[in-house]
Amino acid sequence: MAVAGLSACASMDDGRASLSPDTRTIGPDEAxxxxxxxxxxxRGIDVTWVNPPVREETLVASGD
Known part of the structure; x- marks a missing residue:
């Protein structure tokens, strides 16, 4: 039974450690x-933002 448990743990490796970090960032959409x-x-309307709009941006890696 212990052997079956160990083999199950080994098969659960999905490669998360090898993935690159997320390059997206979310910030306010000021424009x-x-x-x-x-x-x-x-138009004489006062805007109060309850959920301000956000914009998803992709970070570009520099060639350093």
Whole structure:
């Protein structure tokens, strides 16, 4: 029974350690917020962001 348990552990290696780190980052989408707030201000509307818009960006590795 112990042999079966050990072989199950060895087969569970899915290679996570060999994957590169995530190159995506999520940050505020200031350009979109600015456009919406400018249009709203022209129309006399006050915008309160409950869930501010975010933008997903991919980081580019430098050639250092």
């Amino acid at each position: 979109y917020r600015s456009r919406v707030e400018t249009i709203a201000r022209r």
